[in-house]
Amino acid sequence: MRPEPRPGKNILVVEDDTLMSGAMRMVLEWEGHHVTCAENGRDALDLLRSARHPDLILLDVLLPVLDGRQFLSEQKSDPSLSSIPVVVVSGVPSAASLEAAGHVLKPFQPEELLEVIRRQP
Numbered sequence: 106m107r108p109e110p111r112p113g114k115n116i117l118v119v120e121d122d123t124l125m126s127g128a129m130r131m132v133l134e135w136e137g138h139h140v141t142c143a144e145n146g147r148d149a150l151d152l153l154r155s156a157r158h159p160d161l162i163l164l165d166v167l168l169p170v171l172d173g174r175q176f177l178s179e180q181k182s183d184p185s186l187s188s189i190p191v192v193v194v195s196g197v198p199s200a201a202s203l204e205a206a207g208h209v210l211k212p213f214q215p216e217e218l219l220e221v222i223r224r225q226p
Contacts, residue, residue, distance in 0.1 A: 112137070113133075113136065113137035113138035113139055114138050114139070114159075114160040114161050114222065114225075115138070115139045115141070115157070115159040115160045115161075116133055116138050116139065116140050116141070116159055116160065116161045116162070116163060116222070117140075117141050117142075117143065117149060117152065117153070117159040117161070117162045117163070118130065118133075118140055118141070118142045118143070118163045119142075119143045119144075119145070119146060119149040119162060119163065119164045119165060119168065119173070119176065120142065120144070120163070120165045120168075120194070121144045121145060121165065121167075121168050121169055122165075125165075125211065126142045126144075129163060129194070129213075129218070130142065132215045132218060132219065133218075133219075133222075136219055136222075138222070141156075141159065144168075144169070145168045145169045145170035145171055146168050146170060146171030146172060146173060146175055146176030146179075147170045147171040148170070149162070149164075149171075149176060150171070150176065150179055150180070150186075153180070153186050153189070154183075154185075154186075158185075158186070158189055159189065160189075160190075160225070161189070161190050161191075161192065161206075161222065161225050162180075162189055162190070162191045162192070163191075163192050163194050163209075163218075164176060164177070164191050164192070164193050164194065164195075164205070165193075165194060165195055165211075166193060166195040166197050166200045166203070167195070167196075167197060173193065173195065173200070173203070174203065177191060177203060177204070177205070181204075190205075190206035190207075190225050190226070191205045191206055192205060192206055192207040192208065192209060192221050192222070192225070193205045193207070193208045193209070194208075194209045194211060194213060194218070195208075195209075195210070195211060196210065196211040196212070198210065206225055207221040207224065207225070208221075209221055
């Protein structure tokens with residue numbers, strides 16, 4: 106008997122490169138997740154404060170307007186947002202030192218990205 110598929114997560118992708126965010130969206134939706142995208146940290150925070158919270162945030166570090174480090178600082182200082190897990194997806198190796206639920210180095214392998222997401226509650 107086939108196991109029941111698990112319901113997908115609601116994931117916010119914060120990425121300014123449209124090709125990269127499109128690739129992530131495609132991989133995630135193929136796996137059954139619902140994806141919303143924001144192009145910078147400010148738009149992501151505005152979205153988080155005005156809509157239902159996602160189950161997980163995938164965050165680039167090098168972003169315009171409000172970068173990933175600034176986003177994390179504001180997100181962690183807001184009690185209504187601080188419990189949302191963040192996985193940093195970045196081509197910047199030093200991003201692995203950021204306090205996050207996980208890290209994926211770009212360019213990512215789809216299975217690696219999905220595995221990090223599966224480990225999140």
